[in-house]
Amino acid sequence: MRGRFITFEGIDGAGKSTHLDWFGEQLKSRSIPVVCTREPGGSDLAEQVRELLLHRPMSLETELLLVFAARRDHLERTIRPALVRGQWVLCDRFTDSTYAYQGGGRGAPTEQIATLESWVHPGLKPDRTYLFHVDPAIAAARRTQARAADRFESEDDAFFGRVAAGYARRVAADPDRFVVIDGTMSVVAIRELLEKDLASYC
Numbered sequence: 001m002r003g004r005f006i007t008f009e010g011i012d013g014a015g016k017s018t019h020l021d022w023f024g025e026q027l028k029s030r031s032i033p034v035v036c037t038r039e040p041g042g043s044d045l046a047e048q049v050r051e052l053l054l055h056r057p058m059s060l061e062t063e064l065l066l067v068f069a070a071r072r073d074h075l076e077r078t079i080r081p082a083l084v085r086g087q088w089v090l091c092d093r094f095t096d097s098t099y100a101y102q103g104g105g106r107g108a109p110t111e112q113i114a115t116l117e118s119w120v121h122p123g124l125k126p127d128r129t130y131l132f133h134v135d136p137a138i139a140a141a142r143r144t145q146a147r148a149a150d151r152f153e154s155e156d157d158a159f160f161g162r163v164a165a166g167y168a169r170r171v172a173a174d175p176d177r178f179v180v181i182d183g184t185m186s187v188v189a190i191r192e193l194l195e196k197d198l199a200s201y202c
């Protein structure tokens, strides 16, 4: 049986990554074999592409193609082998990020993204996606307390508003896959919610 593919999404500063690590520990404590990974990145080659994406100036077209090139390598080397072995894969961002950032945030046509998606990973979509939602202004305040901003983090609130709208369209198109979490809730409340949801399918 194939393992489960679970993704964590949200605008920069929404707090998803901390919860992904904790979720991984929950799975391990239930003796579920798990691989935690991220995008862009998650394989040697894709991690190198991540550096380019986060720090080098480039056109939207180049950005979109690099995101999917990195994804293809990540899928071939990390995600698919783990799923075939029966491991669960927890991935910090996946193709919903592309629809939200390159599509919503930067204005790439949805059909173009859909074409690349069906070419790079036909038939594969996450079994569950946790979307952390916070107001762009709150997320911006959280980000300034973190490390130096990269190409995406240094975008303004209007950009992140468009990214959030891109995510909202993804949820509307596939509501059963998504669990939308208010990222301003306490860590304890978010963990309770995640635990309850996990119990519903595990």
Ligand code: TMP
Binding pocket: 012, 038, 039, 040, 067, 092, 093, 094, 095, 097, 098, 099, 101, 102, 152, 153
């Ligand atoms: P991270 O800081 O959550 O690891 O994500 C790195 C950045 O990459 C984040 O600002 C969003 C961006 N990104 C895209 O623009 N498109 C994508 O498809 C993915 C996976 C990430």
